[in-house]
Amino acid sequence: MTLPPDQDSAEARRAAPRRRRGVVRAAIVVVFALGFLCxxxxxxGFLSQLRSGELKPASKADGIVVLTGGSSRVADAIELLAAGYGRRLLISGVHPTNGVSDISRTLPDSQRLLTCCVDLDRSAVxxxxxxxxxxxxxxxxxxxSLIVVTSNYHMPRAIVELSYEMPDIELIPFSVIGDKWRDEPWWTSGPTLRLLLSEYVKFLAAEVRVWLAEIGIDLMPEAGDTADTRKPATASN
Incomplete structure (x- = not known):
């Protein structure tokens, strides 16, 4: 049955908004799907940058820097210093109340190195x-040249930030592997998966911030990474 012209026009007017809403919904779904895929x-790609085992640096460097905050970073950095991989060590991000004596209590065999060849940075947060x-x-x-010591999951972001600040200095990564990483695959551990996803987001934010800074737009650090969450720098930090 053919509708009268006026009814046909009314039906078409009612159908147009539905089609537009359908197109908008489809576009939103496509955008979210593409965003999820990317x-x-x-x-x-981020995971492919993470080393699953500790490998000694391929070459020596002028100095060594360790970023505090993860399992056995400081102890591993001092081992590299003792082995002659660098002339001096910077422990960056030490809690303001900590001194060399606090670190030496957990590393009694490294007293000489701590006294002669280690510098503490208490400013970085x-x-x-x-x-x-x-x-x-x-x-x-x-x-x-510097050997950079930090946890494997933190290394990509650390290299982004260090490379931006020091384009004239060669950076040699030394990734520290935590016990949890060794004991079980990351995809079977909820806390490890959440840690990796959080670090991936921070890594992306760092890359975007550095890219913007290179074109003249300097942003403040992300809010979630500015709090002073430093722990006392010991052999297990």
């Missing part, structure tokens, strides 16, 4: 300020 691909303080230290001492 995020998943990026996460896989996040990865960006770690990079700023490391740049000052390295430039003051005329260093042209």
């Amino acid at each position: 995020g998943a691909v990026g996460f896989v 996040n990865t960006r300020s770690n990079a700023v303080e490391t740049r000052r230290w390295a430039h003051e001492r005329g260093f042209r």
